[in-house]
Every structure is written in C-alpha cells, then in structure tokens.
Amino acid sequence: xxxxxxxxxxxxxxxxxxxxxxxxxxxxxxxxxxxxxxxxxxxxxxxxxxxxxxxxxxxxxxxxxxxxxxxxxxxxxxxxxxxxxxxxxxxxxxxxxxxxxxxxxxxxxxxxxxxxxxxxxxxxxxxxxxxxxxxxxxxxxxxxxxxxxxxxxxxxxxxxxxxxxxxxxxxxxxxxxxxxxxxxxxxxxxxxxxxxxxxxxxxxxxxxxxxxxxxxxxxxxxxxxxxxxxxxxxxxxxxxxxxxxxxxxxxxxxxxxxxxxxxxxxxxxxxxxxxxxxxxxxxxxxxxxxxxxxxxxxxxxxxxxxxxxxxx
Numbered sequence: 001x002x003x004x005x006x007x008x009x010x011x012x013x014x015x016x017x018x019x020x021x022x023x024x025x026x027x028x029x030x031x032x033x034x035x036x037x038x039x040x041x042x043x044x045x046x047x048x049x050x051x052x053x054x055x056x057x058x059x060x061x062x063x064x065x066x067x068x069x070x071x072x073x074x075x076x077x078x079x080x081x082x083x084x085x086x087x088x089x090x091x092x093x094x095x096x097x098x099x100x101x102x103x104x105x106x107x108x109x110x111x112x113x114x115x116x117x118x119x120x121x122x123x124x125x126x127x128x129x130x131x132x133x134x135x136x137x138x139x140x141x142x143x144x145x146x147x148x149x150x151x152x153x154x155x156x157x158x159x160x161x162x163x164x165x166x167x168x169x170x171x172x173x174x175x176x177x178x179x180x181x182x183x184x185x186x187x188x189x190x191x192x193x194x195x196x197x198x199x200x201x202x203x204x205x206x207x208x209x210x211x212x213x214x215x216x217x218x219x220x221x222x223x224x225x226x227x228x229x230x231x232x233x234x235x236x237x238x239x240x241x242x243x244x245x246x247x248x249x250x251x252x253x254x255x256x257x258x259x260x261x262x263x264x265x266x267x268x269x270x271x272x273x274x275x276x277x278x279x280x281x282x283x284x285x286x287x288x289x290x291x292x293x294x295x296x297x298x299x300x301x302x303x304x305x306x307x308x309x310x311x312x
Contacts, residue, residue, distance in 0.1 A: 088137075091137045092137050094137070095132070095137035095140040095141055095144075096132060096133070096140070098140070098141070098144050099129055099132040099140050099143070099144055102129065102144045102147050102148055102151075103126060103129060103130065103147070105148075105151055106122055106125070106126050106129075106147050106148075106150070106151045107126065109122065109151045109154050109155050109158070110122060110123065110126070110154070112155075112158050113154050113155075113157070113158040116157075116158050116161040116162070117154055117157040117158045117161055118157075119154055121150050121153070121154075122147070122150040122151060122153075122154045125143065125146050125147040125150045126147060128143050128146075128147075129143040129144065129147050205232070205235060205236055205300060205303065206235050206236065206238065206239045206303075207231075207235045208220075208231045208232075208234040208235035208238060209238055212234075212238070214247070214281070215247045215249070215261060215281040215285060216238060216247060218281055218282050218285055219234070219237060219238075219241075219285045219289070220234050222282075222285060222286060222289055223237070223289060223299075226289070227289065227293060229298065229299065232300065233298055233299045233300055234299070236298075236299040236300035236302070236303035237292075237299035237302075237303075239303065240299060240302055240303045240306055240312060241261055241262065241288070243306065244258075244261075244262065244263040244312075245260065245261050245262070245263050247261055247281075248261065249261060249279065249280070249281050249284060251263065252267075259278075260277070260278075260284040260288075261281060261284045261285060261288060262284060262285070262287060262288025262291060262292075264284075264287060264288070264291070269287065270283060270284055270287040270288075272287065273286040273287035273290070274286070292312075296312070
C-alpha cells in the first residue's frame with residue numbers, strides 16, 4: 001500500500017521534529033544549570049557572611065527556596081532561555097543600583113551617629129548588603145529593605161541626640177549669660193558702694209568772699225581756669241577748707257596726720273602736684289582741687305558731704 005505522504009515530506013517532518021527536540025533539551029539543560037548556579041551562589045554568600053560573624057543561614061535558605069520556586073515557575077511557563085537571560089540582566093542591574101545607593105545613605109547615617117547612637121544593627125545590615133555582587137536580586141532587594149529600615153531607625157535616634165545636645169548647649173549659654181550679667185551687676189553695685197553717697201544738697205550754701213586774697217585768691221583762679229567752676233563753687237570751697245585747716249599751709253592734725261590746706265592724709269600725697277608741697281599754697285591747692293573733682297565732682301558736693309558727716 002502506498003503511503004499518503006511522499007518520502008520527501010516525511011523526511012522534512014522528521015528533521016523538524018529533531019530540531020524541536022534538540023532545542024527543548026538545550027532549554028532544559030539551561031534551566032537546570034541556572035538552578036544549580038542559584039543554589040551554589042546562595043551557599044557561597046552564606047559562607048562569606050558567616051565568616052564575618054553574621055548568622056544569616058535561615059534567611060538565605062528561605063530566599064534560596066523562593067528563588068528555586070521562581071525558577072521552577074519560569075520553567076513551567078516554557079519561557080525561552082533568551083527571555084530569561086534578558087529579564088535577569090535587567091533585574092540584577094536594578095538590584096545592584098538600589099544596593100549601591102542604599103549603602104551610600106547608610107554609611108552617611110553611621111558617620112553622623114558616631115559617638116551618639118548605637119549603630120550595631122545598621123553595621124550588620126550594611127556588612128550583609130556589601131556582598132551584593134555575590135547575591136541574587138531577590139536576596140539583594142530583601143537586604144536593601146532591611147538596611148533602609150535600620151538606617152531610618154538610626155537617623156531618628158541620632159536626631160534625638162542632636163536635638164537634646166542643642167537644647168543643652170542653649171541652656172548652658174543662657175545660664176552663662178545670666179551669670180555674667182549677675183557678675184556685672186554685682187561689680188557695678190560694689191563700685192557704687194565705694195563712692196560715698198552724696199548727701200542732700202543744703203538749702204542754703206555759703207557765699208564766696210568778695211575780695212579773697214592769698215591762698216583763697218589762688219584757689220579761685222585755679223577753679224575757674226582748670227575746672228570752669230564759678231563763684232557758687234568757690235563759695236562752698238572757702239568754708240570747707242576754713243573748717244579743715246583755716247587755709248593754713250602749715251596746718252597739721254596730730255591725731256590723724258592730715259596736712260596742709262586740703263588736709264591731705266598723709267600729706268606726702270600732695271607730692272604728685274609738686275615737690276614743694278610742704279610749703280607752697282599753690283601746690284597744696286592744686287592737689288586739693290583735683291581730689292575734690294575726682295571724689296565728689298564739685299566743691300559744693302564735698303561741702304554737702306562734710307555738712308552731713310563732718311568730713312570730706
């Protein structure tokens with residue numbers, strides 16, 4: 001009986017069938033090789049991480065199972081090896097880019113936390129993610145998520161420390177400023193205590209002599225030329241030194257040692273006005289007017305003080 005297909009047709013069908021069979025066998029070998037590589041890579045990554053003191057076997061084992069399941073699912077769909085290779089390339093590139101960016105941010109957070117917060121957990125996560133070239137994309141993405149979470153936790157803890165330090169610094173600065181202000185106020189109060197309080201001004205002050213002579217005339221001229229004081233101030237000076245020494249160049253208080261017209265105590269102080277302080281009325285008056293100006297401001301203020309307490 002003659003065959004329904006010519007010999008050439010049967011031969012062509014056989015060749016086509018053989019090619020399909022060979023192609024399916026190659027795809028099967030590729031899938032098996034990929035699964036073997038996946039498992040081998042997982043074992044290598046686990047060994048490297050354990051060598052660094054990180055116990056990650058359970059997590060990586062679970063990931064390896066997930067990867068194997070994904071590979072099996074891909075095999076069941078009949079995807080071509082070329083399509084799988086292209087997909088894996090895109091997925092790995094994305095995973096490695098994400099790992100690199102995450103590591104950069106995490107290391108910055110660790111630097112900022114140095115000496116402030118405990119970065120142990122983030123350090124371990126960074127150490128694991130640093131092996132991303134040896135890991136599968138699924139493993140990389142999981143470690144990226146964990147590292148991001150630890151980074152956020154450490155950053156928040158560091159922010160609290162920084163805020164507390166800033167508040168403490170501000171409080172210390174405020175306390176220092178308050179202490180300095182109090183010290184300045186105390187110094188001002190002490191300085192004020194050193195200056196005799198000005199007594200209430202007399203309702204009536206003595207008048208200046210009409211025609212002063214001798215030492216009084218010298219005093220009047222010095223007051224006007226050096227201090228700009230007029231007759232009212234001279235009227236206070238005359239009775240002040242009348243009470244102290246009677247305008248006597250040689251006046252001497254044996255009980256206190258006060259000397260001369262202004263009754264300097266001791267008399268040697270007047271040497272700053274001239275070496276002839278013991279005999280010169282002009283030298284004694286010059287020193288006495290300077291003393292009044294420095295301590296009381298004016299002769300009338302010195303007179304008021306003397307009227308109040310009995311001395312100036």
